[in-house]
Amino acid sequence: MKDDRRIYEHPVLKFERGKRLSFYLDGKPMEGYENETIAAALHANGIKTLGFSPKLKRPRGFFCGIGKCSSCLMRVDGYPNERTCILPLKEGMKVEVQEGRGRAEIRGRERKGKVERRSTDFLIVGSGPAGLSAAAEATNMGFKTLLVDENPSVGGQLIKQTHRFFGSEREYAGTRGIDIPARLLGECAEKLLEIEKQASVFGFYPEGIAIEKRDRIELVEAKKVIVTTGAQENYLLFENNDLPGVYGAGGVQTLMNVYGVLPGKKALMIGSGNVGLIVAYQLLQAGVEVEALVEIMDHIGGYQVHAAKLLRQGVPILLNHTIIRALGDECVEGAVIKDIKSGEEQTLALDLICVAVGLSPSIQLLKQAGCRSAYIPELGGEVVLHDENYKTDAGIFVSGDGSAIEEASSAMIEGRIAAISAALELGEIEGAVEKRRELREELRSLRSCRRGEKILKGEEKLLEVYNER
Amino acid sequence: MSKTVIIGGGVNGASIAYNLAKLGESVTLIERGYITDGATGKCGGGIRTQFTTEETCRIALESSKLFDSLAEELACDIELRKGGYLILAHSDKELEEFKENVRMQNSIGVPSRILTVKEIEAFGVEPYDAVGASFCKMDGVANPFKVSFGYRDRAKELGADIRTHEEVRKISYNGGFEILTDKNNYGADFVVNAAGYESKKIADMLGVSLPIEPYKHEIFATEAMDHFLDPMLMSFSKNFYISQTVRGELVGGYSPLEAEPTEDLTPTLSFAIRAKKLFEEHLPQIKSLRLLRQWAGAYDMTPDALPILGPAGYERFIQANGFSGHGFMLSPFVGRAIASMITGSERYRDLVSSFSFERFKRGVKREKGVVG
Structure with missing residues (x-):
């Protein structure tokens, strides 16, 4: 597989790809590795078009890379609408490009007939920085904890963060994001922690909390629930924005940093927030040329230190610029960008447009559970209301990007505060109140910067709406 | 004023x-x-004309006819699809009742008819325990x-x-x-x-x-699929209905016959599991479909x-x-x-x-x- 689009040399990452597997795309044999998802393996084989839209038959490709956007749906082993970005590759798999909605066939998904029940002290939904930190606190306080994640690996978005973290030492400042999940897992009391991967919590029912696994449904009874479902990438309106090759920044990170697959050869980055700046630099590290980074505002949104790294590598950061059109028929072949001050347009030849225009909290599960929400732009949009202990009015706790778009360091602290607060409702715990006070202090100091002010203002608004009722 | x-x-x-x-x-x-x-x-x-009382049939017939020109009248797409209602009879006794209903329905202009088991199969529906059905092509679905x-x-x-x-x-x-x-x-x-x-x-x-008393009824919708089910499939004795919308989703409801009035409209997992099982008997394709949403509403029941x-x-x-x-x-x-x-x-x-x-x-x- 010499001609493939995999990354074999990387300044930070080593890819452990596992066993080589063969699979089929529309009957054509292809090769991939056991530690890849279907979408990653296809991309490595140069396949970007995964399906066609039902009505207009527009090509559809990869976008979010974390099972949230439904852009990568394909038919796998006869089953339509599989999210190929989170479904691991298996030997002999038959993958088909899906045209339209997919056929319903007379064949059963193998499921055990009975719904199984289980119980736990803590149920934590999502294994990102907030979820893992909450699990560490909960298990160390002696609570049996079930940690559920719909992705194939634990760690949420940490598993693709190759940069070193800022912030405080307790939140692993100076450590690369990719190394944090193992450290947090190491903090957990192992005997009390159960982890379910590739499992989705899909509803809070009168009968219990329902989890879907590939072969069955389980009903969980939990004394306390913490939801840390993270965020989903915002989209941007421009002509042809649905062409394969227009990928979310997080999706691009998944391809190149988790699976070691090149998302493209030449890229345009949209957005100069920290995500845009960091991912643009990571593209360079992976060997992708970054033609330009466009930012519609008149200033850079993220930290200067990240921007400086890009500028040193000669990547132009074009302020007052935006994308107005993607070019190409079946996938991206170029982009037209525009200077919004002068009106001047420029055409760039490239095969990757990376969208980094912010995130929105994934609050669907919490809304299903009956939590109230409000639109608070400072916190990333529609957010679930909670008190200062991160407790929602449905009694469920929330933390991390799922409660407000901030960063991994604050997510870790919030996860701990939520876990301690939930635990305190079950009884007194020595030193817990004091620890929570310290964590709150840490969070305050983390937010004592320009960006933190915005969050603080948002939190204030949130508490105000929360207390309105 | x-x-x-x-x-x-x-x-x-x-x-x-x-x-x-x-x-x-x-x-x-x-x-x-x-x-x-x-x-x-x-x-x-759902839109149907096959009722068991003549006076209801008459107004349902009027209504069904009005639906045919409603998109034009309201100048908007209403996602109307008239694939008929196929109502399963699960016993000979029920089938006899259906025959009587069809006679009454035909007498006032509702073009319903009785289907044999073979004819049910021709609609792509597994008869399972059905001994026959009644069917009317004037019936169908639209987007509420x-x-x-x-x-x-x-x-x-x-x-x-x-x-x-x-x-x-x-x-x-x-x-x-x-x-x-x-x-x-x-x-x-x-x-x-x-x-x-x-x-x-x-x-x-x-x-x-x-x-009037409120009765809770639950419904689910599956992922959208290519069209495969023409009629609205229904059963009085099992108390369910399911159809495929123009958008491709299968929308199905089932209610236990022994329900009590309530204003609590919380959806339940047991509904989803029981309903899916019931539907699978007649539409085995349902086995491989995911349920995407479920919800409950209230019927305003009169005596x-x-x-x-x-x-x-x-x-x-x-x-x-x-x-x-x-x-x-x-x-x-x-x-x-x-x-x-x-x-x-x-x-x-x-x-x-x-x-x-x-x-x-x-x-x-x-x-x-x-x-x-």
Whole structure:
């Protein structure tokens, strides 16, 4: 597989790809590795078009890379609408490009007939920085904890963060994001922690909390629930924005940093927030040329230190610029960008447009559970209301990007505060109140910067709406 | 001040508002939430003419015909698809009843017919325990949201005053009606009570007692698939219905026969699991489909499972409620009939006379086919 689009040399990452597997795309044999998802393996084989839209038959490709956007749906082993970005590759798999909605066939998904029940002290939904930190606190306080994640690996978005973290030492400042999940897992009391991967919590029912696994449904009874479902990438309106090759920044990170697959050869980055700046630099590290980074505002949104790294590598950061059109028929072949001050347009030849225009909290599960929400732009949009202990009015706790778009360091602290607060409702715990006070202090100091002010203002608004009722 | 105030912004309230406005009448509609917020937004979208009582068949037939030209009339797509209703008979006794129903239905112009087991299979439906079925090609499905919004939008254009997020608190009568909401005060000659199961609470405000009780019904929708199911598949004895929408989703509802009245509309997992199993017996394709959404709504049940259309307690306090699960499918007819009643026309008098509030004093017999 010499001609493939995999990354074999990387300044930070080593890819452990596992066993080589063969699979089929529309009957054509292809090769991939056991530690890849279907979408990653296809991309490595140069396949970007995964399906066609039902009505207009527009090509559809990869976008979010974390099972949230439904852009990568394909038919796998006869089953339509599989999210190929989170479904691991298996030997002999038959993958088909899906045209339209997919056929319903007379064949059963193998499921055990009975719904199984289980119980736990803590149920934590999502294994990102907030979820893992909450699990560490909960298990160390002696609570049996079930940690559920719909992705194939634990760690949420940490598993693709190759940069070193800022912030405080307790939140692993100076450590690369990719190394944090193992450290947090190491903090957990192992005997009390159960982890379910590739499992989705899909509803809070009168009968219990329902989890879907590939072969069955389980009903969980939990004394306390913490939801840390993270965020989903915002989209941007421009002509042809649905062409394969227009990928979310997080999706691009998944391809190149988790699976070691090149998302493209030449890229345009949209957005100069920290995500845009960091991912643009990571593209360079992976060997992708970054033609330009466009930012519609008149200033850079993220930290200067990240921007400086890009500028040193000669990547132009074009302020007052935006994308107005993607070019190409079946996938991206170029982009037209525009200077919004002068009106001047420029055409760039490239095969990757990376969208980094912010995130929105994934609050669907919490809304299903009956939590109230409000639109608070400072916190990333529609957010679930909670008190200062991160407790929602449905009694469920929330933390991390799922409660407000901030960063991994604050997510870790919030996860701990939520876990301690939930635990305190079950009884007194020595030193817990004091620890929570310290964590709150840490969070305050983390937010004592320009960006933190915005969050603080948002939190204030949130508490105000929360207390309105 | 409008001549008529309609309470309730479901599909029937919206249809009545549109039909009144079309006749040049002044009308105000008051809805507590948004248009379709109640049972309309939770219904399965079925349209059928195969009822077991002749008077219901007659109005359902009128309504079904009106649906055929509704998209044109409302100048919007209503996602109407008439693939028929296929109602399964699970015993010889049930099939005999269906034969009688079909005879009655045919006599008034409903083109229903009896299907053999082989003919059921020809529709791509597994008969499983069915011994036959009745089928009518005039039946089908449409999108309750699009129909309601169509009525609302055209009503507005014709001058109707549509008030949402406003709740009626008190109604009094003193030669005319006075309606007090949390925001305003309205006077009206006519009040139309189209508030679904909460019509009972509205009528209570005027000291009129309606025999309506809420029954919870749950529904699910699967992922959207290529079209494979033409008819709405239904069973009276198993109390379920399922159809495929124009958008490709399978929308199905099932309710236990032994349910009690309740206002608790929380969806349950046991419903989803039981319903899916029931449907799989007749549509094995369901096994490989994911359920994407589920929800519950309330039927506004009357003792005979038939609607209340016309005055109750006061000559000008008009009921359009008690639809018992058939409000959406009857709404094109109900809009016309109630508007006609208010404007003093005799046109629909005979058709609606069987649905008067007075019938409950005489005693009633229950309509058998209730679900869907």
